[in-house]
Amino acid sequence: xxxxxxxxxxxxxISDLLLKNFxxxxxxxxxxxxxxxAKVERDSIHDVCAYIHDNLTFEHATxxxxxxxxxxxxxxxxxxxxxxxxxxxxTVELPADxxxxxxxxxxxxxxxxxxxxxYELFGIVFDGHPKLERLLTPDTYEFYPFRKSYKLxxxx
Amino acid sequence: xxxxxxxxxxxxxxxxxxxxxxVIMGPQHPFSHGxxxxxxxxxxxxxxxxxxxxxxxxxxxxxxxxxxxxxKIIPMADRLCYAAxxxxxxxxCMTVEKALGIDIPEKAKYIRxxxxxxxxxxxxxxxxxxxxxxxxNLTVFLWAMREREFxxxxxxxxxxxxxxxxxxxxxxxxxxxxxxxxMFASRCxxxxxxxIWDIIAMIDDSSVFVSRMKGTGxxxxxxxxxxxxxxxxxxxxxxxxxxxxxxxxxxxxxxDFEVPVLKEGDSYARYMxxxxxxxxxxxxxxxxxxxxxAIGRNAPxxxxxxxxxxxxxxxxxxxxxRGESMMYLISDGTDKPxxxxxRSPIFVNVSAAKPLVLGSRxxxxxxxxxxxxxxxxxxxx
Numbered sequence: 001x002x003x004x005x006x007x008x009x010x011x012x013x014i015s016d017l018l019l020k021n022f023x024x025x026x027x028x029x030x031x032x033x034x035x036x037x038a039k040v041e042r043d044s045i046h047d048v049c050a051y052i053h054d055n056l057t058f059e060h061a062t063x064x065x066x067x068x069x070x071x072x073x074x075x076x077x078x079x080x081x082x083x084x085x086x087x088x089x090x091t092v093e094l095p096a097d098x099x100x101x102x103x104x105x106x107x108x109x110x111x112x113x114x115x116x117x118x119y120e121l122f123g124i125v126f127d128g129h130p131k132l133e134r135l136l137t138p139d140t141y142e143f144y145p146f147r148k149s150y151k152l153x154x155x156x
Numbered sequence: 157x158x159x160x161x162x163x164x165x166x167x168x169x170x171x172x173x174x175x176x177x178x179v180i181m182g183p184q185h186p187f188s189h190g191x192x193x194x195x196x197x198x199x200x201x202x203x204x205x206x207x208x209x210x211x212x213x214x215x216x217x218x219x220x221x222x223x224x225x226x227x228k229i230i231p232m233a234d235r236l237c238y239a240a241x242x243x244x245x246x247x248x249c250m251t252v253e254k255a256l257g258i259d260i261p262e263k264a265k266y267i268r269x270x271x272x273x274x275x276x277x278x279x280x281x282x283x284x285x286x287x288x289x290x291x292x293n294l295t296v297f298l299w300a301m302r303e304r305e306f307x308x309x310x311x312x313x314x315x316x317x318x319x320x321x322x323x324x325x326x327x328x329x330x331x332x333x334x335x336x337x338x339m340f341a342s343r344c345x346x347x348x349x350x351x352i353w354d355i356i357a358m359i360d361d362s363s364v365f366v367s368r369m370k371g372t373g374x375x376x377x378x379x380x381x382x383x384x385x386x387x388x389x390x391x392x393x394x395x396x397x398x399x400x401x402x403x404x405x406x407x408x409x410x411x412d413f414e415v416p417v418l419k420e421g422d423s424y425a426r427y428m429x430x431x432x433x434x435x436x437x438x439x440x441x442x443x444x445x446x447x448x449x450a451i452g453r454n455a456p457x458x459x460x461x462x463x464x465x466x467x468x469x470x471x472x473x474x475x476x477x478r479g480e481s482m483m484y485l486i487s488d489g490t491d492k493p494x495x496x497x498x499r500s501p502i503f504v505n506v507s508a509a510k511p512l513v514l515g516s517r518x519x520x521x522x523x524x525x526x527x528x529x530x531x532x533x534x535x536x537x
Contacts, residue, residue: 062384078484114504
């Protein structure tokens with residue numbers, strides 16, 4: 001930040017630009033200090049991420065995580081900007097019978113392992129991922145341990 | 157010393173035909189500092205392909221949390237990173253406080269910052285000791301571990317435990333610090349600021365150390381940002397970002413400190429950034445001691461908080477000694493989390509092992525990988 005002449009977009013500018021360029025595909029749910037929260041349609045996640053990376057200088061994907069809401073699954077992206085500390089949270093909802101979403105590992109290489117982890121723990125398939133294999137759990141596992149349908153011992 | 161280009165040309169123009177060979181380093185290997193494997197494909201001495209393998213320590217930490225009430229997760233968060241346990245506990249407590257929407261007392265914020273920085277010094281000294289053994293200098297190992305003991309003693313004075321401290325609480329910290337702690341802490345920090353120069357002199361005067369660190373493991377700024385490398389490894393590559401300064405949490409915005417950034421992008425720059433961070437941490441600890449003293453003895457340090465967290469989502473990120481860590485909490489209104497996600501910095505840093513070691517000699521691999529400071533507890537979770 002210090003010594004950089006580049007002026008990164010503010011929270012207000014980011015939400016305006018996203019709404020203008022992806023009308024109907026992106027919905028800003030709320031904004032906060034250095035935070036933008038948005039919902040994205042599944043089909044346009046790669047385009048939105050490419051736009052955020054190329055035009056809004058979000059060089060770093062902090063985290064990509066899955067979440068099981070029983071009737072649907074969610075993939076949540078946290079993208080951060082090194083120039084002004086702004087973070088964008090994108091949420092993509094997937095219907096329980098079609099757990100496919102386009103991979104963003106070609107935009108942020110650092111997202112590679114996050115997507116592998118989400119795949120092995122939730123069974124969400126990232127199309128176009130270079131190597132979608134199990135990472136933390138053994139290759140022989142045939143279940144997805146972080147789904148709500150997988151009960152721990154002693155859990156009701 | 158040869159640059160990477162020279163090495164590449166030599167490897168290409170070699171007349172002798174050699175088969176490429178996979179060398180598997182780990183999971184039990186002196187360089188790995190924990191259980192993980194680095195598969196390296198060698199052409200002669202040059203690494204032409206590499207693949208890190210993790211998962212030996214996967215405990216299902218996030219799933220376990222869904223089965224426990226909120227206060228019961230605090231000791232578990234200690235075990236995520238045993239070398240700097242208070243940072244993860246602090247992060248967890250901050251996340252729950254954000255979901256609850258409460259603001260904790262000023263005094264607790266300063267005590268937490270101080271605990272964080274003590275842990276940062278411990279973690280960096282542990283790293284320095286590991287680098288010493290990796291590069292074959294046992295004196296650095298012993299001296300760094302000795303310095304670390306003094307900060308362990310500070311932990312004992314603060315909360316009674318050396319490593320897994322169980323100290324921050326949702327709504328504050330477990331206990332107040334006393335005048336005796338302030339006296340010991342300032343003495344310890346002042347002594348450390350002089351003693352660390354012995355270790356620095358030993359490393360910087362040693363051509364073995366410097367020649368193995370300079371010019372190895374080079375990344376560009378853009379590569380580093382895209383690969384998701386964070387922490388001192390990132391700041392040694394020219395990315396000018398520190399969560400403490402650019403996205404402040406607790407009371408870091410009231411602290412006066414500098415963020416060291418170097419543009420060289422090699423192992424030596426990463427080493428220099430960590431050494432400078434030790435001094436900056438000392439500076440922050442001294443400021444915190446003054447602030448706590450100014451607040452006074454009878455000020456509150458802990459709030460009573462409800463056991464149930466209202467339904468909603470919250471996330472907080474913080475600057476761990478090793479990089480940017482984040483927790484994301486989804487609550488459904490009960491006394492147990494619906495989902496708690498941990499973003500571990502080393503999990504992403506180690507995924508960048510291939511671009512880091514590509515083109516370097518196999519003997520340099522331990523030196524390059526030492527600079528990301530492995531910690532498997534948080535990587536595998």
